[in-house]
Amino acid sequence: xxxxxxxxxxxxxxxxxxxxxxxxxxxxxxxxxxxxxxxxxxxxxxxxxxxxxxxxxxxxxxxxxxxxxxxxxxxxxxxxxxxxxxxxxxxxxxxxxxxxxxxxxxxxxxxxxxxxxxxxxxxxxxxxxxxxxxxxxxxxxxxxxxxxxxxxxxxxxxxxxxxxxxxxxxxxxxxxxxxxxxxxxxxxxxxxxxxxxxxxxxxxxxxxxxxxxxxxxxxxx
Amino acid sequence: xxxxxxxxxxxxxxxxxxxxxxxxxxxxxxxxxxxxxxxxxxxxxxxxxxxxxxxxxxxxxxxxxxxxxxxxxxxxxxxxxxxxxxxxxxxxxxxxxxxxxxxxxxxxxxxxxxxxxxxxxxxxxxxxxxxxxxxxxxxxxxxxxxxxxxxxxxxxxxxxxxxxxxxxxxxxxxxxxxxxxxxxxxxxxxxxxxxxxxxxxxxxxxxxxxxxxxxxxxxxxxxxxxxxxxxxxxxxxxxxxxxxxxxxxxxxxxxxxxxxxxxxxxxxxxxxxxxxxxxxxxxxxxxxxxxxxxxxxxxxxxxxxxxxxxxxxxxxxxxxxxxxxxxxxxxxxxxxxxxxxxxxxxxxxxxxxxxxxxxxxxxxxxxxxxxxxxxxxxxxxxxxxxxxxxxxxxxxxxxxxxxxxxxxxxxxxxxxxxx
Numbered sequence: 002x003x004x005x006x007x008x009x010x011x012x013x014x015x016x017x018x019x020x021x022x023x024x025x026x027x028x029x030x031x032x033x034x035x036x037x038x039x040x041x042x043x044x045x046x047x048x049x050x051x052x053x054x055x056x057x058x059x060x061x062x063x064x065x066x067x068x069x070x071x072x073x074x075x076x077x078x079x080x081x082x083x084x085x086x087x088x089x090x091x092x093x094x095x096x097x098x099x100x101x102x103x104x105x106x107x108x109x110x111x112x113x114x115x116x117x118x119x120x121x122x123x124x125x126x127x128x129x130x131x132x133x134x135x136x137x138x139x140x141x142x143x144x145x146x147x148x149x150x151x152x153x154x155x156x157x158x159x160x161x162x163x164x165x166x167x168x169x170x171x172x173x174x175x176x177x178x179x180x181x182x183x184x185x186x187x188x189x190x191x192x193x194x195x196x197x198x199x200x201x202x203x204x205x206x207x208x209x210x211x212x213x214x215x216x217x218x219x220x221x222x
Numbered sequence: 223x224x225x226x227x228x229x230x231x232x233x234x235x236x237x238x239x240x241x242x243x244x245x246x247x248x249x250x251x252x253x254x255x256x257x258x259x260x261x262x263x264x265x266x267x268x269x270x271x272x273x274x275x276x277x278x279x280x281x282x283x284x285x286x287x288x289x290x291x292x293x294x295x296x297x298x299x300x301x302x303x304x305x306x307x308x309x310x311x312x313x314x315x316x317x318x319x320x321x322x323x324x325x326x327x328x329x330x331x332x333x334x335x336x337x338x339x340x341x342x343x344x345x346x347x348x349x350x351x352x353x354x355x356x357x358x359x360x361x362x363x364x365x366x367x368x369x370x371x372x373x374x375x376x377x378x379x380x381x382x383x384x385x386x387x388x389x390x391x392x393x394x395x396x397x398x399x400x401x402x403x404x405x406x407x408x409x410x411x412x413x414x415x416x417x418x419x420x421x422x423x424x425x426x427x428x429x430x431x432x433x434x435x436x437x438x439x440x441x442x443x444x445x446x447x448x449x450x451x452x453x454x455x456x457x458x459x460x461x462x463x464x465x466x467x468x469x470x471x472x473x474x475x476x477x478x479x480x481x482x483x484x485x486x487x488x489x490x491x492x493x494x495x496x497x498x499x500x501x502x503x504x505x506x507x508x509x510x511x512x513x514x515x516x517x518x519x520x521x522x523x524x525x526x527x528x529x530x531x532x533x534x535x536x537x538x539x540x541x542x543x544x545x546x547x548x549x550x551x552x553x554x555x556x557x558x559x560x561x562x563x564x565x566x567x568x569x570x571x572x573x574x575x576x577x578x579x580x581x582x583x584x585x586x587x588x589x590x591x592x593x594x595x596x597x598x599x600x601x602x603x604x605x606x607x608x609x610x611x612x613x614x615x616x617x618x619x620x621x622x623x624x625x626x627x628x629x630x631x632x633x634x635x636x637x638x639x640x641x
Contacts, residue, residue, distance in 0.1 A: 038635055041546070043546060043633075043634055043635040043638070044635055063545075063550075063551045063630070064550045064551060064552065067545055067548050067549060067550045067551065068550065069548075070545075070546060070547070070548045071547065071549075072548070076546050076547070078638070082543045082546075082638065083543075084540050084544075085540075086234055086235075086238055087234075095544070095547055096547045098227060099544075099547060099548045099549045099550075099553070100548075104226065104227065147547075147548070
């Protein structure tokens with residue numbers, strides 16, 4: 002962004018082990034989204050290092066970044082970000098398409114992940130025909146489809162009511178139980194409590210980094 | 223590149239806002255339609271004019287004598303002279319690339335006094351003393367009997383080939399005419415054939431009122447000695463007569479002691495030059511058709527480019543999502559380019575088909591309503607269609623280029639933030 006660059010993060014040093022479920026918390030402006038974007042290779046760091054699964058992430062051009070995102074990362078956004086003219090299944094199959102997976106295999110995999118999030122029978126529906134919670138579950142299925150190393154969720158429950166939020170968190174916990182590494186940016190304490198580790202950010206530095214006892218979302222569903 | 227999913231996506235995107243797509247496509251459709259129609263109209267005009275030239279050997283010039291305008295070698299100006307038979311031999315000998323050199327003599331003219339008599343019937347016709355080659359320079363159909371031949375020339379036979387209108391003026395309907403005699407200026411000639419000229423120059427009627435007799439017998443019968451009234455000279459196909467005519471002029475000027483700079487003494491009409499002028503006119507017409515057509519097409523292409531920019535703008539967020547999911551910038555660029563090319567080609571094809579229908583309709587009407595002067599069979603050939611398709615692909619590429627670049631110029635993170 003050139004001359005008007007802003008130092009949002011001022012020295013973040015932390016590592017995430019495989020299979021962790023980490024909540025990144027902080028008030029707006031604390032740098033949590035920037036951190037997630039850097040982790041997601043959507044933003045660049047100007048100082049420091051970032052290693053993902055032993056691969057140093059640096060000097061990325063757009064093509065390389067796209068390739069890494071596709072292979073290593075799954076994104077879940079607050080506003081779902083489904084492609085509205087594609088059916089649920091096509092949305093889920095999209096990352097596989099970029100991996101040049103064959104059409105048939107793509108559909109099978111997409112259906113498998115849709116089944117995992119409990120939306121198999123909605124496979125042919127357009128996003129506009131789904132509820133908010135369903136959309137987010139399709140988005141999660143899409144993030145999982147490419148079998149990424151890390152799942153990055155930016156306020157995944159931000160646009161959902163609390164009951165639906167817990168359903169989504171229940172799904173995320175189950176995925177985590179299956180061994181996936183997940184990072185969630187949130188400002189809701191109850192959502193953060195459903196993770197295994199909470200990192201508090203304030204003004205671009207880590208205020209607190211603690212392991213917590215996970216609250217299972219299933220009891221609220 | 224041409225996999226099913228990409229095509230599905232192209233169709234999905236273009237049909238998402240069908241009305242807008244059709245309006246956009248119309249610009250290109252219209253452009254190519256205009257281009258095709260202009261080219262076809264030009265071709266129709268060309269065909270019409272060419273039909274008027276008929277089968278005449280166009281690489282031909284006619285040469286006659288005029289008054290000498292410069293005194294030279296002791297001879298005064300304002301002198302009149304005649305070509306001689308010897309000039310023909312000299313021209314043959316000294317000029318390369320000639321096909322026919324036909325000396326001609328002429329008697330009488332259209333609307334002149336009666337000069338041909340048969341029994342009680344008389345008529346005024348143009349009589350030509352000619353060599354047999356003339357039929358290749360001024361094509362005519364021999365409808366009965368035969369045309370002049372070399373033996374007629376050698377033996378100075380008094381034979382005549384008459385136009386079909388000469389026949390109908392001098393003979394009753396159904397009357398036998400081959401082998402009968404007609405009197406031309408009181409000299410008997412035997413009719414050996416009739417001809418019909420397919421001329422559309424407006425003198426179609428007069429063209430059938432001529433009589434051809436052997437050059438040698440003409441000279442003898444009408445006391446022309448070795449004079450030659452005028453000549454029709456045709457060059458071989460790849461040597462334009464225009465290029466070698468000066469050589470011919472120089473030979474006859476030398477033979478008749480005419481000042482080399484005398485521009486007026488040798489009169490001529492260069493059919494090739496006229497024909498080339500007409501040809502270049504059609505070249506210019508075609509150029510104008512392409513120019514106008516492509517300009518109209520260009521505005522259509524700009525329309526496509528414009529709409530693609532809007533599509534890209536509308537899809538900024540979607541493109542951001544795709545890139546976050548790992549689609550490479552090149553793949554996105556390709557997608558936009560293909561959408562643009564596809565739209566251009568589809569609408570262009572529709573334009574070509576429509577153009578073909580219009581041409582078909584025009585030909586149908588032309589056929590039904592009979593020949594229209596100077597306009598025959600408008601058409602475009604396959605080459606033009608190929609060129610049009612090439613233009614379409616290239617313009618589609620151009621139309622998509624700016625939008626495709628703008629699609630990947632936005633960083634994915636910014637694209638994701640747009641609403």
